[in-house]
Amino acid sequence: QRNKRGPKTWPLVGAAIEQLTNFDRMHDWLVEYLYDSRTVVVPMPFTTYTYIADPINVEHVLKTNFSNYPKGETYHSYMEVLLGDGIFNSDGELWRKQRKTASFEFASKNLRDFSTVVFKEYSLKLFSILCQASFKDQQVDMQELLMRMTLDSICKVGFGVEIGTLAPDLPENRFAKAFDTANIIVTLRFIDPLWKMKKYLNIGSEALLGKSIKVVDDFTYSMIRRRKTEILEAQKSPSNNIKMKHDILSRFIEISDDPDSKSTEKSLRDIVLNFVIAGRDTTATTLTWAIYMIMMNEHVAEKLCSELQELEREKAEETNTPLRQYDTEDFKSFNERVTQFAGMLSYDSLGKLHYLHAVVTETLRLYPAVPQDPKGVLEDDILPNGTKVKAGGMVTYVPYSMGRMEYNWGSDAATFKPERWLKDGMFQNASPFKFTAFQAGPRICLGKDSAYLQMKMAMAILCRFYKFHLVPNHPVKYRMMTILSMAHGLKVTVSRRS
Numbered sequence: 001q002r003n004k005r006g007p008k009t010w011p012l013v014g015a016a017i018e019q020l021t022n023f024d025r026m027h028d029w030l031v032e033y034l035y036d037s038r039t040v041v042v043p044m045p046f047t048t049y050t051y052i053a054d055p056i057n058v059e060h061v062l063k064t065n066f067s068n069y070p071k072g073e074t075y076h077s078y079m080e081v082l083l084g085d086g087i088f089n090s091d092g093e094l095w096r097k098q099r100k101t102a103s104f105e106f107a108s109k110n111l112r113d114f115s116t117v118v119f120k121e122y123s124l125k126l127f128s129i130l131c132q133a134s135f136k137d138q139q140v141d142m143q144e145l146l147m148r149m150t151l152d153s154i155c156k157v158g159f160g161v162e163i164g165t166l167a168p169d170l171p172e173n174r175f176a177k178a179f180d181t182a183n184i185i186v187t188l189r190f191i192d193p194l195w196k197m198k199k200y201l202n203i204g205s206e207a208l209l210g211k212s213i214k215v216v217d218d219f220t221y222s223m224i225r226r227r228k229t230e231i232l233e234a235q236k237s238p239s240n241n242i243k244m245k246h247d248i249l250s251r252f253i254e255i256s257d258d259p260d261s262k263s264t265e266k267s268l269r270d271i272v273l274n275f276v277i278a279g280r281d282t283t284a285t286t287l288t289w290a291i292y293m294i295m296m297n298e299h300v301a302e303k304l305c306s307e308l309q310e311l312e313r314e315k316a317e318e319t320n321t322p323l324r325q326y327d328t329e330d331f332k333s334f335n336e337r338v339t340q341f342a343g344m345l346s347y348d349s350l351g352k353l354h355y356l357h358a359v360v361t362e363t364l365r366l367y368p369a370v371p372q373d374p375k376g377v378l379e380d381d382i383l384p385n386g387t388k389v390k391a392g393g394m395v396t397y398v399p400y401s402m403g404r405m406e407y408n409w410g411s412d413a414a415t416f417k418p419e420r421w422l423k424d425g426m427f428q429n430a431s432p433f434k435f436t437a438f439q440a441g442p443r444i445c446l447g448k449d450s451a452y453l454q455m456k457m458a459m460a461i462l463c464r465f466y467k468f469h470l471v472p473n474h475p476v477k478y479r480m481m482t483i484l485s486m487a488h489g490l491k492v493t494v495s496r497r498s
């Protein structure tokens, strides 16, 4: 096999041995192969995985021959217990219908306005926790805090409910804990060959999964019932002036054919949980890597802070309101000033922060929250570069590798350089088939704009007023999961900026 590109293969087991021995560093293992050849074929026992990093092949799989590359039955059966038949976990007509309705809802101004208020509120809660830590000189785990922030936010936007995991004493919440446990266990099914047996016998991780799903379901169904009652009351007595809610669940109840029907409860449950799963870890993980990137690149942190100060000055001038003086040693004046700054942040003003947009996008190029994304193959096909793929195999586009390839980004591909996204100071998009952090084609991420809104809100508030410092010797590496989270969290100390 000396002249062959790709991992070493053996009879029967294919390349499984090399892949398993590199499991913990699999994303970088793929980078090494995809660097030499843009497509890597990895034969495994009973199937073949084809990994692709060339935008031409990616476009073929995600768009041109989209119908040949569904999520597939395996993915559906592993995830069904948590995601049901929600948008994330369905193909064909079932997916198409949900996509249409959800796209319409996501474009709504009401949802956007409501999300902006929620994202600001929770970014400020995180700000307060960091403020306490900075005065007490305490270390914090940014990843844990950001996970709490995005969970609280998506529960508010998704169900219209406060679950409060970001309260100052960082309480545990039954739903949050059960949701996290369920999410981890279904993900582990992909590498645990014994999960079906454990499920049948109701033992170990599968028994715990069953219990966690029950907690998640009880909570979700009680929310659905509560919202339905509120909506029916509001519809019955419009004169009472009961305000209609803008959370995703309420919107879907309102548009369902018969809001009172029991049959819609399961699909409503699936809709909401699919949004929680799609939007929570992805956003928190990206924010965690973004904080890490600005810590490692001080000039970026400074440039970002300058852009935020510039916005502050402009807004103060526009509204003829002087900026409040503050003293970083004085808790009260420091907090009053951040409240003033937060008041200046709206959907429109965040839209003007081109450097911040570039910082977040550059983070996603090198640390995409979904580092690889496999698709099933329905029928034999030939990719544009001539690679043959067989029905029943898997084709995986690999955003983590794609972002690091010189053939995609030039000789400085490995460097964190937000400027690559700017032309005359304005953010310029790249082709979604080259920058694939949000996928591309008909199934491109539906929450992209919402995610940017939340990430920019949080980054603006935090990076204007804090400097982050990595705790010495804290190991930063990814955990091998479907989401690119940090294996040991991100331990930092925080200092206040004048």
Ligand code: HEM
Pocket (backbone or CB within 6 Å): 087, 088, 099, 274, 275, 278, 279, 280, 282, 283, 286, 368, 369, 370, 373, 436, 437, 438, 439, 442, 443, 444, 445, 446, 447, 448, 450, 451
């Ligand atoms: C940085 C943040 C985010 C990233 C990197 C991201 C990335 C992705 C990716 C790669 C997919 C395709 C997944 C697949 O093929 O299974 C996807 C799909 C999706 N995302 Fe996001 N996402 C983010 C945030 C969000 C948010 C905040 C929401 C909603 C609140 C959301 C909603 C969705 C939905 C509904 C889909 C399924 C679309 C479909 O299958 O038609 N995402 N996202």
